[in-house]
Amino acid sequence: MTHHPTGPAPAVGPSIETVGWVGSARDGAVRLIDQTLLPVEFSRIDCRDVETVWEAIKMLRVRGAPAIGIAAAYGAVLGARGQGLGSVDAVVSSLRAAAAHLRTSRPTAVNLFWALDRMQRTAEAEATTAPGPEVLLDHLLDEARAIEQEDRAMCRAIGRFGAELLEPGHGILTHCNAGGLATSDYGTALAVIFSAVEQGKAVHVYADETRPLLQGARLTAWELQRRGIPVTLICDNMAPQVMKEGKIQAVVVGADRIAANGDTANKIGTYGVALAAKAHDIPFYVAAPSSTFDLSLPDGSSIPIEQRDPREITHGFGRQTAPEGVEVYNPAFDVTPSRMITAIITERGVIRPVTADAVADLIGT
Numbered sequence: 001m002t003h004h005p006t007g008p009a010p011a012v013g014p015s016i017e018t019v020g021w022v023g024s025a026r027d028g029a030v031r032l033i034d035q036t037l038l039p040v041e042f043s044r045i046d047c048r049d050v051e052t053v054w055e056a057i058k059m060l061r062v063r064g065a066p067a068i069g070i071a072a073a074y075g076a077v078l079g080a081r082g083q084g085l086g087s088v089d090a091v092v093s094s095l096r097a098a099a100a101h102l103r104t105s106r107p108t109a110v111n112l113f114w115a116l117d118r119m120q121r122t123a124e125a126e127a128t129t130a131p132g133p134e135v136l137l138d139h140l141l142d143e144a145r146a147i148e149q150e151d152r153a154m155c156r157a158i159g160r161f162g163a164e165l166l167e168p169g170h171g172i173l174t175h176c177n178a179g180g181l182a183t184s185d186y187g188t189a190l191a192v193i194f195s196a197v198e199q200g201k202a203v204h205v206y207a208d209e210t211r212p213l214l215q216g217a218r219l220t221a222w223e224l225q226r227r228g229i230p231v232t233l234i235c236d237n238m239a240p241q242v243m244k245e246g247k248i249q250a251v252v253v254g255a256d257r258i259a260a261n262g263d264t265a266n267k268i269g270t271y272g273v274a275l276a277a278k279a280h281d282i283p284f285y286v287a288a289p290s291s292t293f294d295l296s297l298p299d300g301s302s303i304p305i306e307q308r309d310p311r312e313i314t315h316g317f318g319r320q321t322a323p324e325g326v327e328v329y330n331p332a333f334d335v336t337p338s339r340m341i342t343a344i345i346t347e348r349g350v351i352r353p354v355t356a357d358a359v360a361d362l363i364g365t
């Protein structure tokens with residue numbers, strides 16, 4: 001049952017740069033949108049040291065798995081110049097220390113570790129050949145920029161593959177924010193929607209508010225509205241009812257870490273959406289780049305789940321909404337078993353059905 005008009009699709013509005021680098025390797029800074037201020041205020045901050053990047057990741061000023069990885073890669077460049085540019089060895093050891101610190105910012109999104117491993121490998125590989133510390137630092141900035149550029153390309157490819165799965169008039173439910181704000185510029189789950197609209201398919205998005213930090217309300221609704229895509233905001237607990245009313249023909253969400261068998265960690269509440277989708281026979285799609293897969297983990301049971309400050313639940317956005325001292329459980333992510341995922345959309349193609357063999361075939365090389 002489709003309740004959405006199938007008239008001409010709107011044009012997709014312009015991208016925004018979520019995280020990038022300004023200035024030279026020697027004096028520059030990591031520039032990022034402070035997402036904690038959205039949707040009321042749009043402002044960027046410049047991070048000039050590793051600690052500021054660490055804090056920005058921890059406090060969700062920059063968030064979303066690929067964007068965290070990009071911010072960390074640029075943060076590693078800041079770290080590399082930490083002890084000054086006295087020698088190549090000083091640059092390498094400063095980068096190692098910065099990477100070790102940045103790894104402690106958030107545990108679940110594997111893109112953070114993937115990007116830092118890559119920066120560290122680059123530093124170590126070039127240590128013996130770089131003619132001097134300044135050249136090495138320039139190369140490290142090039143590597144961080146490559147991570148950002150590759151993410152752009154991956155998101156566009158995810159969008160192209162995923163758009164094939166949507167039809168004009170579809171109602172699409174998404175959870176949290178897997179849009180441009182969570183990546184370099186185009187998103188993963190939202191890329192699928194942007195691409196479908198660019199292909200002329202008019203769709204309507206339902207955005208889960210996403211308790212407790214409201215990434216769906218503050219970020220996804222803002223991003224879709226800004227790009228001219230029709231969006232209806234709902235509270236998380238309304239999703240099953242909205243499905244029952246026939247308004248949803250597909251669910252598309254992002255991912256923070258995907259195990260070798262396809263089990264997928266994403267924002268808390270995603271598992272509940274998958275259960276509801278299954279009950280209503282609605283396809284449940286995960287959209288993620290290959291950098292979000294962690295093939296060292298056989299299944300989702302060993303994915304580390306971030307536990308966050310209870311005050312995000314008891315004092316969300318500055319107002320006390322629970323009794324003082326109440327016990328709180330606040331996991332930031334949950335794991336959806338692969339058997340509940342209809343397909344995983346990657347930049348290399350679509351994994352369907354989601355099995356360990358299919359994941360290994362596409363991602364394992």
Ligand SMILES: CSC[C@@H](O)[C@@H](O)C(=O)COP(=O)(O)O
Nearest residue numbers: 063064065176178182254255267
């Ligand atoms: C393309 S981003 C995919 C995920 O990182 C996203 O869905 C998500 O769960 C983000 O959580 P957040 O806590 O806001 O970093």
